[in-house]
Amino acid sequence: MNPLVWIVPSSALFLALFPLPYGYYQLLRIVIFVVAIFLCKVSLEHKQPAWPWIFAAMALTYNPVVPISLGREIWSIVNVTTIGLLLLHWRKTSASGEPNNDDPKV
Numbered sequence: 001m002n003p004l005v006w007i008v009p010s011s012a013l014f015l016a017l018f019p020l021p022y023g024y025y026q027l028l029r030i031v032i033f034v035v036a037i038f039l040c041k042v043s044l045e046h047k048q049p050a051w052p053w054i055f056a057a058m059a060l061t062y063n064p065v066v067p068i069s070l071g072r073e074i075w076s077i078v079n080v081t082t083i084g085l086l087l088l089h090w091r092k093t094s095a096s097g098e099p100n101n102d103d104p105k106v
Contacts, residue, residue, distance in 0.1 A: 001042070006090035009035045013079045013086075032062040032082065039089065048092075054085060 009032055016028055040055035061068060061078065070078065 001093065003090065003094075005035065005039070006086045010083045010086045013083045016079050017076055026064065029062045029064040029067065033059050033064055035086075036062065043089075046093075051089060054089075058082060058085070 012028055012031055016025060036055045036059035040052045040059065043051035043055060062082075
């Protein structure tokens with residue numbers, strides 16, 4: 001899988017630790033929600049035991065339809081935790097030797 005699936009949302013979450021316009025945080029919710037749903041689906045397909053639950057919880061936390069209202073300090077903690085989970089999943093997925101969908105089938 002393309003590493004940008006983990007790098008882009010992690011970078012966006014890192015930027016969210018700084019004061020930015022509210023519209024950025026609304027867009028961030030959509031991006032993280034979509035990525036979490038996608039990674040939940042991929043984790044289910046690869047039969048990874050805990051990851052689908054983690055990504056489902058992440059999708060619920062960042063869902064843009066019914067947003068959760070938390071203070072800036074708590075969102076910072078949630079964002080850093082999410083960055084850690086995304087990078088950990090990337091590391092575990094890369095280390096497991098799962099096939100890269102970007103490689104042409106030979």
